[in-house]
Structure formats: structure tokens, C-alpha cells
Amino acid sequence: MSSDSSSTSGGEFTNPNPSPNSTSKPLEDQFASAALTEPDNEPPEIQESPNGVANGSVGENSHGEIESNEREGAVGSNLEARQSVRWRRTNSEVEVEAPSSPSSSGYAGERGSSSGSGSSGGFDMIGGGIGGGDDEEIQEVSNVDSIQDSQASWMPGKRHVDEAKERGQRGIYYGNIVMIEVGVGNRDGEGFQCSTTISDPVMVVVVLVALVVAVTMVTELVDDASLSWRKRKKHFFILSNSGKPIYSRYGDEHKLAGFSATLQAIISFVENGGDRVKLVRAGNHQVVFLVKGPIYLVCISCTEEPYESLRGQLELIYGQMLLILTKSVNRCFEKNPKFDMTPLLGGTDVVFSSLIHSFSWNPATFLHAYTCLPLAYATRQAAGAILQDVADSGVLFAILMCKHKVISLVGAQKASLHPDDMLLLANFVMSSESFRTSESFSPICLPRYNPMAFLYAYVHYLDVDTYLMLLTTSSDAFYHLKDCRIRIEMVLLRSNVLSEVQRSMLDGGMHVEDLPTDPLPRSGTLSPHLGQPRDSHESLREPFVGIGGPAGLWHFMYRSIFLDQYVSSEFSPPINSPRKQKRLYRAYQNLYASMHDKGIGPHKTQFRRDENYVLLCWVTQDFELYAAFDPLADKAVAIKTCNRVCQWVKDVENEIFLLGASPFSW
């Protein structure tokens, strides 16, 4: 489906949908082809393609759908063997393990174990963990092993296996992917699931033991001192492959040495077997692993975000680290495996915490696109022209931004900037108060441009929110860049770009209330409307009249694939509180992940209804549209509204996108 066809909103095809007042729209066609007649309160999700998402229902939250999605996708693959595992755990065990709590173990005390060489040190850790437990835990291990029909020497009874079957616990082992669910005895009904690429069943056992220890540390420990730490919903850790903590979102990473060592043991052990741990599920917790050479990144979360999203977040965190240090930090680990990296990241906590915060509000973190500040075409052109001028004088990238939105950017010939790099760079600059104090010249690395080398960034704030970044490869270029900045600032002031930027910041961008009326019945000027009732369906939803845009449209995001840019409508009632915005953000995130699931996707359209929203997603080769409606919104009308949104975006693309000079993805 091309954007051209989407723009023909006044098309002449007959709409197969039984909606009144219909005009033919590509999106409608798509839904029609999926045989979607629309009984308005039909509970199940409707989706064009036969994937797991369709099994969601109104009452179910979207995460459940994604998860089932994942499992079905897995089952659908080549399945070579099935194993069932049932682990029982008691509270006493949990307490026995408490001494290895991160907060109760001093750094010095733990240093020994974490500096134990390689995975054998790690193994001791695991062994210690098991030994510390009571007999029952050992039994569990042997139990698992028996299931995996090896090491018959210490085979206990089969009853556990039967029990596991009875309880419907699942463990799937096929090819080099293992998914195992383990019931943790003291948490009723909560599973423990692990998705790895482990080829050796014996290893699975050991890894699982370690995983239980690790997950227990996060979810089960009853140490008062670490209570607040454990209560956090989403942890991020960076550690080295020798188990040295590098970064922790919460708590002092040095006090987490024991915990880091455990994580290291798990990862290294699997790595040494040529395999990879990717995901562990324990109840509502997910543990996501990402290995980048000597750097391990781990996320432990109970936010119900899809695995792909969490993994993407770890990738960004790694990218942020590279932006600060470059990949050459790996050499430090080659020279000294026990290298302590924390001093190198001194003072950057705020950069990481700001990035992690953006995972819950900034769509760029999962869309992999950037967004522009809405500006009149001529204004953006004026800014672009002077930046181009500067770029021609030997600047690699000239980027003018306002908060996280791009005003204009220009790259030297053949240089292309990845949206993720922009995100990380903007985050780095915005989160570091230092840049606001005066003009700065700092080495930075753009991981997608060249992860090995530093560029030099001249950064200067032109006003409170607007900043200019000039990137160069030359460390001597400061005075030149300073001159460039003076020229740019002069031109921007003279052509009123800065005052336009201020005005745009106040006015905001696209408001759903302003969605132009259907051009067909009311041709002529497209006047904005504030929630004016437009369809007969509207009258059914009286409480919502006057809230949101037409047809119950609450919010939308449009991503242009060609431009690597997205535009998001302003939040307006009823999505007006930060909490609601975050919830919508998470819903979009799930939607994105389900649309881009490699196993079962990609999909073209998705229509999803739950108690919070109607979510509609439409992906073509040119764009992706994500829209949120009132949960009672009529489907046909919603689809029609989406077409109007696309048309609207087309109509104003000059103002909301940076066109022409894009150095991206050529």
C-alpha cells in the first residue's frame, strides 16, 4: 500500500464495508479484505493476519496477547522435543538465599567472587547458591535433569514430572531454542519461563538453577534494606563479563557486586557453551539479557512490555554507553579482564536515567525515527540553508534541535545519521546540565556512524530549549565551529527562526481536535473542529462528546518510513495525565512490537479493542500509522478517520517533516 494511494482520500471505489457515507479508502479495503464486518461490541480482537494477537479479548490487556503471541510463534516453529519441568520452591529456601542479597553483601566481600576468573568463579557462585538451599532444591535440580533424561545416576522419583504435566507446565525444547516454564512454589500460578538458545539440555539445568537464584534475588528476597530496591518495577544493569558492575538504574552499583556476579555467571556460562540466554520469565517478571562483547546488559522488569521492546531498550543503553566511551573500551577488557569501568562513566548516571525515562514517553525509542518541531516550510528552509552553508565548510553534521525535536539538520556529503544516534545524542546533551552553562566542545561517538571513533561535538544552547550541535572529526576545530555558530545564530535571529521556534513550542503540533473535516462533503477550506459531533455514532457516546477529536480519535502517531521521521499528535483530553499518556505509550509499544514481530509478522493492519482504547495500526511500505480511539469508537468510522489523518499528514507534511535534505537511510 503506497502513500500515494492513501492520499487519494476522495477515491471513487465502492466501499465494501457496510458503513454509511463511505468513501473508498485503502485502509478500509484492507480491513474489508480481512472480512471484518463490524458488530460494534464484538469482543474479540480482529486482525487481518492469523497470528496470536487475534486471540485477545476486550477484558484482556494487550500484554497477554503479546505473550501468547510469542508462545504460539515458538510452538509453530520446528519442534524437536518437549520437556516438562516443575520446580517447587518454599519460602524457607528463599530466606536461605537471602544472604546473597545485593544490599546485605558488601562490595569488598563480594569482590573475591566476582573476580574469580571466568565462568568457573561464576559456577562456584551457583554452586554456593544451591548448597545454601536445603535438600529440596538439590532434588529439584536432579528432577529437572531426570526430565531431560541424562545423568541418570541421581535420579529421583518421577512424580514431579507427572505433577508438572498435571499442572500444565510447559517446557519446550526444540533446535537451539529452549522455553521452559517452571512453577515457583510460593507464587501461585506464576510461571518461570526461559527463552534461550541453548543446545545442551544439561546446560539448561544449570542455567535454570542460576536463573532462579538471580530472579529470586530480585523478586523474592525479604531483606528490609533492599525492599525499596526490589520494589522497583524496572531495573537495568550493565556489567562486565567478569561480573564487575558498571551501571545500575537503582541503588549503588558497587553494592550490587554479588548480584552482578550472579548475572555474569548465568550469562558467561551459557556464552561459554556457544549459546545465548535471551529471556527469562518468572511470574510477571521478565529478565532480558543482551551480550555485547565484554559488556553484559540486563533488564529485569515487571512492566509487561514485550521482549522486543526491552531488548531494544538495552540496545539503546549500550549505544548510549558507546556514545560516551566508544567501542574501544573493549580493549580495556582485553588488557585486563577485571577492568573496572565505573570510573570511566563517572558523572553520567543522569544521562542513563534520562534515557531510561524516555523509554516511557519518547516514541522515538521504539519507532527508530526522529520527530521535527512543526514549523512553516520557509522557516525550516531558512534554518536548513545556513546549516548547509556550515556543513560545506567541513562540519560533518549540523543539527539544530529544540528539546527532542529537530528544527533542521544537515550532513556532509555521504554522511548519514541514524535516528537512534540522534536520540542518544540529544539525550546526552539535554540531560547534561553542563551544556547549558556555556558553549562546550566534547568528544562523542555516534555508535551507528562509527562505534570505534570519537567525533567532536560543539554544543551551544541558543535559548532555554534550542541548541545547536556541530559535529566534526577534527579535534582542533573548536574555534572554527564557534565561528560557525556565531554565523548561524546571527542568521537565525535575523530570519526570526528562533522566535518561530518559541511560538511553535507554545502552539504545539497536530491536535486531534483540528483534524480537518471530510473533504468530500465539505469541500473548501479545512477548518479545524473541536470535537464536533460528526457521525450518528457520536450520539451514542455522550460522555465523550467534546473530548478528543472527531469519531473518538484520541491520539495518533504517523511514521514516515522514507524520511525516518514520525509525527505524534499533541496529547489532549482525555489522554491528559502523565499516567494516561504512559499507558497509551505502552499500548503503542505493544502494538509496534506485535506488528513487527519477526516470527509472525510483519502485518499490514491491526484493529484492537480493549477497555482503554480502540487501537488501530496500519503499516504500508511508506508509512506506519498508530491511532488510539475511544474504546467505544465505531470501527468503520475509526478506519475512515485514519484515512483522514493520513491525508491530513500529507497536507501538512511541509511543516511537520524535514523534507529534501534528509541525510538518512539512502
Next chain:
Amino acid sequence: MARTTGNKNIQAKLVLLGDMGTGKTSLVLRFVKGQFFDYQESTIGAAFFTQVLSLNEATIKFDIWDTAGQERYHSLAPMYYRGAAAAVVVYDITSMESFERAKKWVQELQRQGNPNLIMFLAANKADLEEKRKVGVEDGEQYAKENGLVFLETSAKTAQNVNELFYEIAKRLAKASPSRQTGMKLHSRSQESGRRLFCCSG
């Protein structure tokens, strides 16, 4: 390098070096903007400031490089101190570690081998007397041995901050080619500089 434009206008590059959290940015902000913040965020890379000081004998325009103290920027320091006319090495009197670090910076600058570089040693946070770990004599002694000018400063109370920069300006004015008479300070610093290189060589 200090360079003279016209008769009395001197443009001079000044670099501040020292461990993180010693108060380099605070000193500069106190001098340039008259500001002080109890919580000053870490500098990224290096921040650039300019400030003009008028003396009787000359007008000095400082290009001030306030470098980041973090270890990761250490290897990039030459980029900032290269060609500097003056360097202020800063330590925190409440941290022996920062004093040791300051000595390393001094050594690095000495190795770097600009005999005309005017070096100051600033013992910052002098207002935190009760937490002092580095004695005044220690700093003085080290400065004397290495031909540095020593000052105890406090960006918080502004103690000796303007004095620090004025003193640098005076020496720059004296050292500049259009030198005038009255060379006491200058000759002394030259001597000490020479002694320094004899010793270290």
C-alpha cells in the same frame, strides 16, 4: 599562547585541570558570572568561557577551557591545554586523592614542555576548613618545589577567586612581548620555572 593584539590587548588561553568535583567549573563561574551553585553538575568534555580583565598595563582577554575531571576525558586533555598560556591545576582541600591527582596533572604539564606556561595551583573549597585533609603547607610546599603559584580559594565564598585570575593576568601581561619594567614577579617565576625543569629533567 598569549598573543598581543595592538599594544595592550592580550588574548590568552587558560586551562583548568584537576580531578572531578574539585570545583573547576565553580571557580570559573564565580569568576566569569559571579555565580555559585551548591550542586554543580559534572562538566562534559570541556566548557569554554571568555572573560576580559583590564589591568593598568594591559587588557587580558581570557579564553578559558574548563575541562572535565572525569577519567575518560583525561586522554583528551592535551587537546585543551595545547597552546595554553596559563594553567590552573585545582584540587579540593578535603580530598587527598584530588591533591595527588593535581600532582599528576602538574607532571603532565611539565612533560608537555612549554617553559613559558604559567602554572597556578588552586587549593579549592577553602571554606570547608573543618573537613580539610590537605594542609596549607603541603600545597605551598609542593607549589614551591615545582615553581607553581599557590593560592587557597573558595568558589563558594569567592575567597581568592578574582585574585587568582588577576594574578594570572598580571603575569601574562608581564610575560607578553611588550613587556614593561618592574619585573620582580616575572623574573621570579622565570627562575622557578627554570629550576623546575632542571629538577624534573
